[in-house]
Amino acid sequence: MRGFNDVPGSLPTDRIPLDFDPRTTPFPDIAEKALNNLSETPTTNDLLWRDFLCMTGKIRTVAGSEKIRKEWAAYSQERVPRDFKAAKATISRPTPDSSWVDVPFTFVTSQEGGLIGNCSGFVSFMLDDDGSGWRVWMLRTMLENFEGCGHPDDPSPIFRNPPANLSDQLEHQVSVLIVGAGQAGLSLAGRLGALGISYILLEKEAEIGYSWTGKYDGVTQHTIREMNNLPFDRTYKASDPMLLPAKVVAEGFKNYVRKYHINIWLAANVEKCLVGNGQIRWTVSVRKDGREHTIKARHLALAMGARVSVPNPPKIPDAALFKGTILDIGSFKNSAPWRGKKGIVVGSATGGHDVAQDMLDNGLSSITMLQRNETPVFPIEWVSQGQSLIYNLNVPPELADRAEETQPLKISREGVRLNFKALMAAEKARFDALECVGFHVAWDASLNDLLILRGGTYYIDVGTSARIANGDIKIKSGDKIKRFVEKGLEFESGEVREADVVVFATGYQKDPRIQAASVVGKEVAQSMRMSTGLDEDGEFDGNMMPVGRGLWLLGGAVSMARWNSRFVALQIQAELMGKPFPECRWDGAGKGYGQAMKL
Known part of the structure; x- marks a missing residue:
């Protein structure tokens, strides 16, 4: 399957001074001129365009200046985009090393069967290498509604x-x-x-x-x-x-x-x-x-x-021999019935951590997490810091969605990846502490890759990693389960771990x-x-x-x-x-x- 490293898109270099005021440049006029004549507008070679129905009739990303110019011109013959009206520009700085100017705009298109499409979008500019002018490097367009036919945001x-x-x-x-x-x-x-x-x-x-x-x-x-x-x-x-x-x-x-x-x-x-x-x-x-x-x-x-929704636990031989309780992530509710007893959780992503934390909170005497593969770990403070810049009480959710969700997937991914990479380097000690107790961290994993392409298999750390690092939750990794035995699990190495309850937090059918x-x-x-x-x-x-x-x-x-x-x-x-x-x-x-x- 194609990954994000295989598709076009990168963040522009930061060339905009920190004290730059976008009001000093007539960006609305520049944007309207660019949109009315995209074929003659200066653009970067790696121009990106993402459309939500209004021009292409699909959810589509197009990459490359020449390709976009041709496709925009072709779709314009049918959709006749017009009445472009741009508004106040803002500066985006997704990482310390990247910046651009976003200009929101509205426009109108001709849709199927005479329908009129009310549309909106953003045109984004980056500064030339020599600082002499502005080039379009990203274009985003979306269908708001059909004129006279209601609006999906208006209840x-x-x-x-x-x-x-x-x-x-x-x-x-x-x-x-x-x-x-x-x-x-x-x-x-x-x-x-x-x-x-x-x-x-x-x-x-x-x-x-x-x-x-x-x-x-x-x-x-x-x-x-x-x-x-x-x-x-x-x-x-x-x-x-x-x-x-x-x-x-x-x-x-x-x-x-x-x-x-x-x-x-x-x-x-x-x-x-x-x-x-x-x-x-x-x-x-x-x-x-x-x-x-x-x-x-x-x-x-x-x-x-x-x-x-549908748990996907592995089939382990000799389950009938086990005298304890076997649960999966769908049947597990809490660990209270096993207070003072021994628990094993199989799986080290979100579900596995949550189950282990629950076992700890409910006073099990011994808790072991079985880690089958390296696990990406992203501290909640990293995640919430980025999210709260966009989604907060000062911005209506529908406006936050337009700013965030219209971005090409690769661009959103790069902002998160680069910020998390810098944070991981700065906070390396917290991950080294996990490695020291046998928990293997996927150091190079990207959260967006896992969300979009794999649908999970990571942990947003809301506190359980510290309990692993200090030994409250034991880790066993690199040793496959061989079979159930009467008092627990036997591994390929021959080791037996005793348990009164085994919970398989091994994800869901995909x-x-x-x-x-x-x-x-x-x-x-x-x-x-x-x-x-x-x-x-x-x-x-x-x-x-x-x-x-x-x-x-x-x-x-x-x-x-x-x-x-x-x-x-x-x-x-x-x-x-x-x-x-x-x-x-x-x-x-x-x-x-x-x-x-x-x-």
């Missing part, structure tokens, strides 16, 4: 026309059926409500927020509170903890459902899903309150916690088709389009695109769910109006399902 239509409670009916027809009421399902439901698109959100559990409270008791979010708001407003109070525990997350979800009239069915289980080819693509049988309901929908969105099959069936699940990773220009293949005809797969952390949901909702809206984006032209003739459907 006011929800309050004017809240959805009726029709759960007593047995037959239902909606535009979108969403399965799973975690952050991804709730975010999409809110966006659809804002756009006036009918939907039903199904949740198999009896309570909102179970996707968090159903995990082990000690689970918390490992990103700061202000990154974890659901769409439209701040979900949490300023007095809530900076790292939100599961109960507070769930309460925020419940408040969101009440405030935005989310049309949710709890304790609703999908029993059968039939696929059609006409206006109604999906016919789904749902068991709720002891009765079978039939829901017909044109679009089906699976938001069941892809890649973070293939979302396994989980999807429980709803859509194995045949449909196997046909789902899966991402191949980064493309040659550094965009994540299939990002926010459908995985099948009228079929969407949603997931990710809250910030990702919040951001991605707005573009999924816009694509669904366009398709329902009979004016689909390219990836939604399922009849092969560029006409979606052939005609518009009432939203």
